[in-house]
Amino acid sequence: MESSDEVAVHKHRIHLRTATLRDAAPVTLHLLPCEVPVNQPAPVGRFFTPAIRQGLGGLEVSFRGRKLRGEEVSVPPGLVGYVMVMEDKHDFSEGSENNEEQGEQELVESPEALERDFDCFIGATASFSRFTLWGLETIPGPDAKVRGALTWPSLAAAIHAQVPED
Amino acid sequence: MAGRGDGADGARARQHVFLLPEYLKDASKKMKSGLMFIKLVNPCSGEGAIYLFNICLQQLFEIKVFKEKHHSWFINQSVQSGGLLHFATPMDPLFLLLHYLIKADKEGKFQPLDQVVVDDKFPNCILLLKLPELEKLLRHVTEEREIDKKKYYKFSKEKTLKWLEKKVNQTVAALKTNNVNVGARVQSTAFFSGDQVSSGKEEDYIRYAHGLISDYISKELSDDLSKYLKLPEPSASLPKPPSKKVKLSDEPVEAKEDYTKFNSKDLKTEKKNSKMTAAQKALAKVDKSGMKSIDSFFGVKNKKRIGKI
Numbered sequence: 001m002e003s004s005d006e007v008a009v010h011k012h013r014i015h016l017r018t019a020t021l022r023d024a025a026p027v028t029l030h031l032l033p034c035e036v037p038v039n040q041p042a043p044v045g046r047f048f049t050p051a052i053r054q055g056l057g058g059l060e061v062s063f064r065g066r067k068l069r070g071e072e073v074s075v076p077p078g079l080v081g082y083v084m085v086m087e088d089k090h091d092f093s094e095g096s097e098n099n100e101e102q103g104e105q106e107l108v109e110s111p112e113a114l115e116r117d118f119d120c121f122i123g124a125t126a127s128f129s130r131f132t133l134w135g136l137e138t139i140p141g142p143d144a145k146v147r148g149a150l151t152w153p154s155l156a157a158a159i160h161a162q163v164p165e166d
Numbered sequence: 167m168a169g170r171g172d173g174a175d176g177a178r179a180r181q182h183v184f185l186l187p188e189y190l191k192d193a194s195k196k197m198k199s200g201l202m203f204i205k206l207v208n209p210c211s212g213e214g215a216i217y218l219f220n221i222c223l224q225q226l227f228e229i230k231v232f233k234e235k236h237h238s239w240f241i242n243q244s245v246q247s248g249g250l251l252h253f254a255t256p257m258d259p260l261f262l263l264l265h266y267l268i269k270a271d272k273e274g275k276f277q278p279l280d281q282v283v284v285d286d287k288f289p290n291c292i293l294l295l296k297l298p299e300l301e302k303l304l305r306h307v308t309e310e311r312e313i314d315k316k317k318y319y320k321f322s323k324e325k326t327l328k329w330l331e332k333k334v335n336q337t338v339a340a341l342k343t344n345n346v347n348v349g350a351r352v353q354s355t356a357f358f359s360g361d362q363v364s365s366g367k368e369e370d371y372i373r374y375a376h377g378l379i380s381d382y383i384s385k386e387l388s389d390d391l392s393k394y395l396k397l398p399e400p401s402a403s404l405p406k407p408p409s410k411k412v413k414l415s416d417e418p419v420e421a422k423e424d425y426t427k428f429n430s431k432d433l434k435t436e437k438k439n440s441k442m443t444a445a446q447k448a449l450a451k452v453d454k455s456g457m458k459s460i461d462s463f464f465g466v467k468n469k470k471r472i473g474k475i
Contacts, residue, residue, distance in 0.1 A: 013290065014203040016218070018194035021186070029183070030240035031249055040178050042245040080191055083241055084182045122203070125181070126242065149232040149251065151344065153185070156228075156255035158340030159378055163332035165305065 012119045014086070020123035027083055027126030030070075031146065032063065033136045058139045059132065070134035073146075076153050081128040087121040181241055184252045187227070190220070197222040203229070204290040209265035210381050214288060218254045224298045228257040259294055260303050260329075261382040266291070267308060267321040268384065276311045276318035279304075326387070327394045330379060334395065337375035338368075348374035373397055 030048070052061045059070045075081045133140055140146065190201065200221035208215035218227040230253045237249025263283065270282040279300070285291040297303070301317065304310065306329040308319040341348060348370040372395055380388035 015199060016201040016203065018190075018197055018199060018201055021191045021194045027242050028240075031251075032238045032240065033236060034238065035236050035247060035249075036238040036245045037247050039180055039244075039246050041243055042240065044240045044243050044245075048240060075185055078188050079185045080188050082184045082186060084184055085179045086182075122182075124184075145234050146232055146237075146251065149230075149253070151346075152230065152253060153255050154344055155337070155340055155346070155378070156230075156253075156257075158337050159333065159382070160228075160256050160258040161336060162258070162303075163306065163329060163336060165302075166328075 014120045014122050016084075017121055017123040020125070021080075021082065021127075024082060024124040024127035027128050029081070029083075029128050029131035031131055031133050033068065033134055033140070034063070034066075061134070063134075067137055068134040069137060069139045070132050071139050072130050073133045073150070074130045075128065076150050079153060081131070082124040083126040083128070084122050085125050087123060181239070181244070181246045182252060183239060183241070183246070183250065184254065186218075186254045187256070193220070193223055204293065206262060206288050206291055206294075207265055207285065209261045209383060210385075212265075212384075217257065219290075219293055221293075221296075224296060226257045226259045226262070226294075226297070227254040229254055258382075259297050260306060262291070262294055263300075263304065264307055264321075264326065264383065264387075267304075267319065268387070271321035274320075276309075276320045278316060278318055282319065323390070327391060330383070330387075330391050331394065333379050334372060334375045334391075337378055338371045341371055341374060346374070369397070 028044075028049075030044075048061060048063065052059055054060075055069070057069075059072075061068050061070070133144070133146060135141075135144070194201070202219055202221070203216055204219050205214045206217050207213070216229045218229060219225070220227070232251040232253070234249070239246040239249055266283045266285070270277055280292075280295060283291050283294055301310075304319055307322060307326040309322045309325075310320075311318045376388075376392060376395060376397060379391070383391070
């Protein structure tokens, strides 16, 4: 699956359906401290969510018999969280979707215009402003990598801000 | 796409968790389309990297991925392996233009920009030529000539180093306002310089900022910038001391911002581990290689990142 995604993006473009950014419904996200090696529907609302308790100093739950402790983490200010899913390619060749992209076609004349037929689409299926971060037995501390990553946007802004001319 | 055959209803399609700038949502009211993920060169490594390009607003965003072992998402009523978190943050396109200007400079002459920004491997680089105020941007790093109303450019190392110095300075300011503790980082690099006693606080910030900027420029330019900033040259021949023996900074603990901890993770998890349970220890076997670059914060290399989009 991943290698095919790579081929898709190598020469082509993955268009983000902008309308989906506005319509995306809120989603509940949990970041677990373990690898579940599948991508598929799961009865989270039946087994996981009802087991979450407010314990001393944070949320508690168990997963596969192990105790997890966690807390809500906010998305950094100025950012919005989205869950995005790639569309199947054949959606694009069905014509109706082409119209939406025509404005852009005029803006960008590509030397490989013919290959643009292979472009893909991605859309937001849901949005979020917070998620629950879980750790095994203890809440992930201030050292947790994910917390560090969440401070990246503020630093990136400084690195990439335009500098004044002399 | 073939691998997605088992999920015709889309239920098993890979779900990507993204953080996007809020204004893209508002901007999307005005534009029906125009946001797209494209592959462009990574100006540091020369390999491919994914960027988000906004045609309407003519903006470039870089995509970074948080990736750490042993994580997964519960997304509503589904499970998504990997636990990846993608960040889209605004990127100064001049870093990318610089990559092409330096390449073209080997010919040592003034050239029009459309002959400079040429790339068989990443044809989408032509989108860079559509960015607004390109001429103003280029003034920071090039000499220009105008003949018959057509502009010709040539890479200027001198101007580029001046521009990079300003970048370093504004990054230093951000490190200070964000209370990023740069001490721990220097503590470890100090072993390479052999000069840790005299390294003043200001120099620590400059070195840290230099490290961050170096993720966007070639190794060669990074070395030149280091000299330009008069940073002591690291002597790579010294072996890296075992992290257990590295002393933590003298700074008070509360001054340490998450970001830095993240960076100097291997120093501190070492200490923390002693208090961990057996189960946590098993999970604590995290990747400890290369903590210097921004990429390593996100725990993923370019090649991998490409596959995730």
